[in-house]
Amino acid sequence: MSERLTKSAARNIFFGGTIFFFVIFVALVAQSVNYAIVNGAVPSESAAHGKRIWERHACFDCHTLFGEGARFAPELGQVWLRYGGADDPDGARDRLKDWIKAQPSRVEGRHQMPHFDLSDKDLDDLVDFLRYTSGINTQNWPPKAKG
Template sequence: MNQVKSSGFTKQMARNMFYGGTVFFILVFAGLIFDTEKKIPQRSNAQEITPAVVRGKHIWETRNCIGCHTLLGEGAYFAPELGNVYKRRGPDFIKAWMASQPSGTPGRRQMPQFNLTEEQLNDLVEFLKWTGNINTEKWPPNIEG
């Protein structure tokens, strides 16, 4: 009597595919991590971090600006994106806007008055200028955030 061999999928074949696929995707993931880590120094604009930028970031954090605004796409979507506000509006607009708050415009959400000194405003503007020079590869896609 002729025995017909089954040409089905065996446990050994499934195990080999699982381990082979796992190794393949680990290598792909490791390659993506390596490529990203290699590009970060060129994209981060870290060489432009000054003491004023650090102080401006401290103001950004202590005033909880991210609680309402987004910065490079991260944060709350209550108020406009500020990652590119320096390029869009310029330093004089930023300072005047901060000084005029709350605007009292009916039907508009109000930004609090933080009573920042001129030096603090300059530091915050330097921080926003620095973030505007980070290579985000056109993120966010809308210039107004």
């Protein structure tokens, strides 16, 4: 038997390998989509609007959300829980809105957050968005709550 790889054997390995890994790829995509459907929640209308405010004001220029964004300021994916949202949703909402309204703090030595001129409704929607992100199962990503 010759040691050389014949043309047709090479072709079979190429097509066989391509199909094999394509099937694995499709299975992994299906698994990810299924995972997202099972572990995600449908955002409310206000949370969806809050996300648009998040994008319009480019909060990610300084903050990360699930590790995505700039690292100038704290990670905000779980900020709702850090502000006590699990036990005291009304208090957490007020604390978050007050924090955003009170910026910049002008405290020496701290990175500063600019003032955003947001209506009360916009602030509520932003908080709804941050509340929504805190409910997404990210399998503990990012590993440090504050990024």
